[in-house]
Every structure is written in C-alpha cells, then in structure tokens.
Amino acid sequence: MFKEKFSDIKEGYTFDDVLLKPLKSSIEPRESDVSSQFSRNIKIRIPIISSPMDTVTEDEMAVAMARYGALGVIHRNMGANEQIEMVKKVKKEETIIIRNVISVDPETPVSVSKTIMQTKNIAGLPVVSSGKLVGILTKRDLEFSDSRGKIKDIMTKDVMTANDDVSLDEAKYILYKNRIEKLPLVDKNGKLTGLITAKDIKTREKFPNASRDKNGQLMVGAAIGAYDLDRAMNLEKAGSDFVIVDTAHAHNENVISSLKKLRKELSIDIVAGNIATTEAAEDLISAGVDGLRVGIGPGSICTTRIVAGIGVPQLTAISDVSEMAHEHGIPVIADGGIRYSGDMVKAFAAGASTVMLGSLLAGTEESPGVEMIINGRKYKSYRGMGSIGSIIAGKSDRYGKLGTNEFIAEGVEGSVPYRGKVSENLFQFVGGIKTGMGYIGAHNLDELREKAVFIKISNNGLKESHPHDIRIVSEPPNYQNFNIY
Numbered sequence: 001m002f003k004e005k006f007s008d009i010k011e012g013y014t015f016d017d018v019l020l021k022p023l024k025s026s027i028e029p030r031e032s033d034v035s036s037q038f039s040r041n042i043k044i045r046i047p048i049i050s051s052p053m054d055t056v057t058e059d060e061m062a063v064a065m066a067r068y069g070a071l072g073v074i075h076r077n078m079g080a081n082e083q084i085e086m087v088k089k090v091k092k093e094e095t096i097i098i099r100n101v102i103s104v105d106p107e108t109p110v111s112v113s114k115t116i117m118q119t120k121n122i123a124g125l126p127v128v129s130s131g132k133l134v135g136i137l138t139k140r141d142l143e144f145s146d147s148r149g150k151i152k153d154i155m156t157k158d159v160m161t162a163n164d165d166v167s168l169d170e171a172k173y174i175l176y177k178n179r180i181e182k183l184p185l186v187d188k189n190g191k192l193t194g195l196i197t198a199k200d201i202k203t204r205e206k207f208p209n210a211s212r213d214k215n216g217q218l219m220v221g222a223a224i225g226a227y228d229l230d231r232a233m234n235l236e237k238a239g240s241d242f243v244i245v246d247t248a249h250a251h252n253e254n255v256i257s258s259l260k261k262l263r264k265e266l267s268i269d270i271v272a273g274n275i276a277t278t279e280a281a282e283d284l285i286s287a288g289v290d291g292l293r294v295g296i297g298p299g300s301i302c303t304t305r306i307v308a309g310i311g312v313p314q315l316t317a318i319s320d321v322s323e324m325a326h327e328h329g330i331p332v333i334a335d336g337g338i339r340y341s342g343d344m345v346k347a348f349a350a351g352a353s354t355v356m357l358g359s360l361l362a363g364t365e366e367s368p369g370v371e372m373i374i375n376g377r378k379y380k381s382y383r384g385m386g387s388i389g390s391i392i393a394g395k396s397d398r399y400g401k402l403g404t405n406e407f408i409a410e411g412v413e414g415s416v417p418y419r420g421k422v423s424e425n426l427f428q429f430v431g432g433i434k435t436g437m438g439y440i441g442a443h444n445l446d447e448l449r450e451k452a453v454f455i456k457i458s459n460n461g462l463k464e465s466h467p468h469d470i471r472i473v474s475e476p477p478n479y480q481n482f483n484i485y
C-alpha cells in the first residue's frame, strides 16, 4: 500500500522544467492576436489579470489594467463597503452616458449654480422644470453674468438633445456638427434621462483597446470569500462584472455547496479557485462556475508548499485542470509563479486562457504597495495574502485562520523592484507573448495551445537559458533577474 505511493508516482513540471520547441512558422510576431476568453462571458484583448492582493489591485490598478485591454480584480482584505466603493470608482472612471445627471431648476440663483459647477467640477448643468428639460447652463452662459440673477435669465434655451438610445457615433456627429460639448438625452416626454459629454468621448478614444462592458464602462471584478453571498450580491449591484471566489483550496465540499448558492443568486460570471487537479475542475464546473483559477503554492510569496507540504508544480496543474475545463468550454487562469513573459507563453501552451500576476505588477506605479528606497534603488512593498501582516491588517479568511486568534501563515512579506507604469509593463509582456507565438507559428492563443510542443530541460539547460558568463550592466525592461540585486 505504501510502496505503491512511489511506484506509480506522477511527475510534475513547472516553468523552469521545460521550454517550447520552435516550430515552422509563417507569421510575424506582430500579426498574432493575444485576445482571450477570461471567463464564460468575458473576452479581453490582453490575457493578463492583476491578482486580488492588497499590495497589487485596488481601483487605480483596476482602471489601468482595463484601459489597456487587461483586467483587474479588487482584493477583499477590507470591509465590503470599501470594496464596493472601489468597484463603483472604476465603473465611473469612463462613462459615456452619465445617468445621475446633476441638474438645476430655472429659478435657482446664478450664484448657486456657480458653486455647484465649482464644487462638482462640471462645466455644464441641464436645467429641468417639472421633470422636463428646459435649458442648459454652460460656462459660456456664466461669463460676465450677474450672480444675483436667476438661471432662467441666462441659460441657453434652444438645447440640442438626442433620444436615449442614440449610438456613440450619432452622438459624436451631433456634438461635432453643432460645435457643442454636452448632449442631454431625453425620453419622448422631454424628461432628462442622461448626458453625453465630448470630454468623456475623447477620454474613451484614447484607449481603443480597453476592456469595456456593454455600457462602455471599464470592466472590473472583485474577490469574495466562499461564503460572502451578501457581499457578492452588493458587488453585482455596484456594477462588478464578475466575482472571483477567492479561497486557498476551492476543492472543498462547503465551498462547492456555497458556489451552487451563489450561482442561483448572481447573474454575473463567477470564477472560482484556487485548484490544481482535474477532479477539482470537474466538481467546480458541475457547481456552475464560469472560470477556474489554478495554482496551489506557486506564487512568489507563497509558503503553502513548505508549511503544508501541499501543491502541484504549476504547469502540470494548469494542464490537468485545462484538460477538463476545455471540454466544458470553461477558461482557465494560470495564477502564480510567473516571473517573465516566457512563463506566460508556457502557461498558455499548457492550456491557460489568461495569466494572473502578483509580483510582476506589485512594483508598478499603480499598485497600492508602499514605495521605499533600498541601497539607492526604488522598491514597492509586496506581501502574500497569507502573510502575518496581511492577515492582521485584513478581514480576509483566505489563509491561516484556525478558528482562534492564532493563525498559521502561508506567505511572506517583502519588496519588489519598482517597474514603472502598468502600460509599459503590459507592452513588454504582450511583446514577449507575441514573440513566443512567432516562434511557434500561432496566429492566436487557440493555435498556440494546439501547436505548442514542450521539451524537458535539465538544470544545465536552465543555466544556459539565462544570460551567463557575463556581468550584466544594463538590464532590459523585460529581464529583471532578482539574483543580481
């Protein structure tokens, strides 16, 4: 019985155990398309997700990720209300149709309208009487106006409006044709239903590849605990496009029955994890999840494998889960252990649809981590969600709570080199992925998954893969090797 445990022991592989063989190719890297399915109903242009960790993803990171075509998941190491407010902030960052329009009555004194515009930082106020739009007040109307007068005396009465179902192109045309900055939307009774501004359209056009929902707002997700039904429902109400059920071990009967309850209550996508086996994938898919997050212990800050002796080397975990997930059309997120863009290519080749990053994004400008200077070089703090600091700081139960005030840490706290803006990093990551696809001759990630062939390497092969026999004096942005600091 015990001997057998070793006689048919399975071998597990991770990123440094393999390389991908170059294959005959007819494409140039720039021609390849890296768009991918994140979950059953969400497709994104850049297959990279920022991890729900308290030193990685809050609203600022989520906005940056979504603007450039990727996605951010807001962590849950905070109260539900605070997390909901962050989701709302991301959703409000770029709206095309403003729905809660601030309007004024025609009898309002001019002085009051000036204060409203200043404090709310808005350049135009629709004027509404008995529920109907009767005018608009712009900064131009206010120039040289008498503050003691009433709005009705100075407002623009002849207002250009559009129906509520106006398309973006139509709205742009009306704004341009009439040389106006604001377009109020009205229903058939003349009731104000929304407002489109030229400024919002211009912001949107700066980011043509952004991950957006059907209303044109940036997409964002949030992490929840396995039993956070209320939080999940409030997040959905606040506009969260999906939730990630964020547990250290999702292959657990209580978690699975909770997933079934969540499935009944929510209409947004539910991604669940973390898991590392085919059996776990099967059970979670049966519970109705829309995406799977894979990785038990590969993360740069994780100590799960050391503390608990548990885990599956990450490439094997990705391929075991993907085998089942792909049969059911459920996308897989490869979460943890990714240090270079080459690791991302290997994760896709093993079956993943997207990769989730912690350490590679913790050092960016937009992460919430604290900046510090060590030996003249800039760093940002980064810690595991199962580190002592994170457990004490937060309300999360992902790791370590054994039902008392004592806890068992499964992560460490540290710092990572500062890496500039998210946009610069995404550019490098996508460039690396496309380069890999060029070597394989893959036009898209489906082709990469189909064609890729792994080759097992030795320790010498790994040594040969990194720069060697040179003292590096200039680091390219896509190769930061920790051992040289």
Ligand code: XMP
Pocket: 051, 052, 053, 274, 295, 296, 297, 298, 299, 300, 301, 302, 303, 304, 305, 335, 336, 337, 338, 356, 357, 358, 359, 360, 383, 384, 385, 386, 387, 399, 410, 411, 412
């Ligand atoms: P990277 O390697 O990108 O990994 O920094 C990020 C992922 O690590 C997981 N995570 C943890 N795992 N203990 C763990 O065992 C922890 O304290 C911990 N904190 C985060 C998580 O899946 C994350 O996305």
